[in-house]
Amino acid sequence: MSEPTSDATTPLDSEERPWGSWQVIDVEDGFKVKTIRVQPHSRLSYQTHEHRSEHWVVVKGTATCLVDDVEVVAHVGHSVDVALGAKHRIANEHDEELVIVEVQLGSYTGEDDIVRLQDDYGR
Numbered sequence: 102m103s104e105p106t107s108d109a110t111t112p113l114d115s116e117e118r119p120w121g122s123w124q125v126i127d128v129e130d131g132f133k134v135k136t137i138r139v140q141p142h143s144r145l146s147y148q149t150h151e152h153r154s155e156h157w158v159v160v161k162g163t164a165t166c167l168v169d170d171v172e173v174v175a176h177v178g179h180s181v182d183v184a185l186g187a188k189h190r191i192a193n194e195h196d197e198e199l200v201i202v203e204v205q206l207g208s209y210t211g212e213d214d215i216v217r218l219q220d221d222y223g224r
Contacts, residue, residue, distance in 0.1 A: 153207030
């Protein structure tokens with residue numbers, strides 16, 4: 102097992118959020134891989150990151166993704182790339198759970214590298 106990165110994340114970290122949950126699958130210097138579960142009719146905040154890009158692969162459900170104000174609907178097996186600094190959001194507009202595998206690439210992948218532009222939950 103690899104040593105934790107500088108953001109003190111361990112491979113089994115997870116967190117419940119108002120929209121669903123995430124769990125880290127793997128983490129090393131320069132990358133982190135997570136499973137993101139989004140409850141029906143929920144969405145993450147519209148946000149940016151200063152230190153990482155993201156690559157999302159839909160493995161269950163249908164994702165409505167907003168990247169720099171452009172909407173993309175991604176089904177199982179499809180992927181969406183989010184460039185470093187791009188505004189982005191994942192939404193689940195359907196009745197079944199949405200599951201995405203997210204690969205983060207960058208010099209820092211800590212949870213505090215989030216700048217929220219809009220948020221349904223007042224965070």
